[in-house]
Amino acid sequence: GVVEVEAEDGSFFNVGIERLHLEQDAGKLIHDLSPTESYVDLNRAGTALMEIVSRPDLRTPEEAVAYVKKIRTILVYLGTCDGDMEKGNLRADVNVSVCRAGNYEKFKATGDFSFLGTRCEIKNVNSFRFISQAIQYEARRQIEILEDGGSIIQETRLFDPVKGETRSMRSKEEAQDYRYFPDPDLLPLDLEEAWIAEIKASLPELPDDKRKRLMSQYGLSQYDAIVLISEQAKADYFEAAAQGRDAKLVANWVTNEVSARLAADGKDFSENPLPAAHVAQLVELIETNVISSKIAKEVFDHVWNGEGSPAEVVEKHGLKQVTDTGAIEKAVDEIIAANPDKAAAVAEKPQALGWFVGQVMKATGGKANPAAVNDILKAKLGL
Template sequence: MKGQWEVVIGLEIHTQLATVSKIFSGAATAYGAAPNTQACLVDLGYPGTLPVLNREVVRMAAMFGLAVNATIAPRSVFARKNYFYPDLPKGYQISQYELPIVAGGELFIAGDDGAQKRIGITRAHLEEDAGKSIHEGFDRQSGIDLNRAGTPLLEIVSEPDLRSAREAVAYMRKIHSIVRYLGISDGNMQEGSFRCDANVSVRPRGQEKLGTRAELKNLNSFRFVERAINFEIERQIDVLEDGGEVVQETRLYDADRDETRSMRSKEEANDYRYFPDPDLLPVEIDAAWVEELRSALPELPDAKRERFVAQYELKPDDAEILTASRALADYYEAAVSAGSGAPQAVGNWVIGDLTGALNRDGLDIAESKVAAEQLAGLVDRIADNTISGKIAKEVFDAMWAGEGSADEIIAARGLKQITDTSAIEAIVDKVIAANPGQVAEYQAGKDKLIGFFVGQVMKETQGKANPGVVNQMLKAKLAG
């Protein structure tokens, strides 16, 4: 029985910070450069080089800390995490251990019971990324690209407060949204700028002691996080119910097979022998800088969502979607202010047809082919009954195809709704005359046939009649 088990999940999220240069060197961080063209002496671990900390990295980490109501350490320390791997030329990763830059934060998600749920953030610390190893295409050799070595990462560690894969994804989405609002990371998961490890364990409901956990690696999409955690929960429950014990280990998620697999190799690997890096002095952030950063914080997703509900009277679920990214929220607000005030209708179009078109064409909101002002113009023409909602979809597609504003398209294609009731009446009469059989059936009590008649009239008018008017007129005439 699944119900007798409680799931406990904590996430470690690695966010690549959006700097132009590396955390400890002046090499570039641009994605997709030719191998090793962005790896300087410091990144390559040459003897005699020294790390010099990037100020922007410190600022970004502190901004994150403030956004999640955490403490910004007035003094934090870098430490060496020692292990051998070819994509780590120095033999150690510079990270933070005992004194991270951010400690003790929180955020709120919609919990499984629907109520707001607080998720604790244990810490967030700065570290450098490693390079990339390429194993395919070489005979008994691996190729090493160190462009990524030294890229700044903020590792955000949650408390084990998450109780399902769904909650884990909601938390991850919230962090994703916050780092993008702050402009401290592009959050691009395909490029590895935002990735996650999950610590998953189960315990009998009511037991205080945590079960043995497995650490899942390689989770680089929201969907994979959900699937990998769900697979792992089932696996651990099966093991326990068969009388076995969960082994503490690292498991790799294989998306192709939708399963997690043990990474047997490294029994000793967790002995990292951290010690303070003698090449780097403690980082001090004074209160004045913290206050300067606090005053520069943008409106964050939760606050924006609440404002959208209050100001635009949006449904809370819609406000949540519209504020998931700052760019989408800005687009929405631009469209509302450009139009003559139908915030929910604008919201419906942004969430529906616009998002659909963006997804279909694989575009970001910033690349939308329909500008906010264009969308506002379209919503206004529906509101003033110039066009019906159905015709509006045709106009939207034409705008997407670059045919101009809603007004231009309506004029060019002759889509203006027929408001002349005598014109509609003539067509209604024609449809009634042409379908005597259906008329008889309707009059005998088959009310549903009204839809057939409306459809016929709309067809005759190429959708340009107002469906409400047509409906009313048909009912009156057929009754008589």
């Protein structure tokens, strides 16, 4: 199959999937807890393990990280894996090889792997940052060896995140060295097409389909849709808050303010303490001009700190926007009267209007309706 991956610049590239195989996690030996003893850890032994082998379609550390992030998102959406890399529930074996300029294109044209150079495999890398660092170090290491006239030995290596370098673990077997053969005690599996079709029909909405739907249904940009689908809980939260509201405004609050607060607290969206209904109500208050966008941030602070819903906070702290044109006009008159020189200069320098807007907002505690302030000032100053 093929996985479509979003690059950092918003473009897409495809990564082919060579195969997916299932195995069982093995026990492991730990040698660095004692100078005289080795420990055996069988806690994960027998746990189902799925290995996804990609084609050599990745050219940079950034592409590799974007690919693993996309795979992680798909697996989390499917409920196959929680994607927790710190706990080892998702890991990457990173294969790195370097080749001379033009040889990659020859490989793509011919399928001849010899154009790609000898690869080394870096086992069990457990963070996106380490994936990038391991690739960068390993590529530099191989280039230095080749430029010094040496040759790359196919081997398995480990990445040391403290030193930021890879080190040799063992020589790497070729595929034929595994000596695969059919196990006489395991019967071949015959999967019926009807059963496969049934499974396909039962799959949840996958990230790519959700991205396209959010763009068409809510009129979101591709960037906003990609940010929202990065976590299934985030996309669900957005949709719960966006019903009947300005979807772009809701997306801004979800991806900016809510995301920032969760990140600061070390939480993800599945642990979000703020009900989606509160974001919906906050956006409604902005849409109906009860509060301004600026006041909304103050309201959000109070809501996040557990002081109640946005409507309750606005009432409690007296944060309703001033839409009474009489009150705004009074503030405008006082500021113009106190600054006749600046008022006279506005005709020649219209951008100076911004200073008057700021003064009126300051005089009204930031509660004046900005549009009304602008309209009244322009009328009073002859703009």
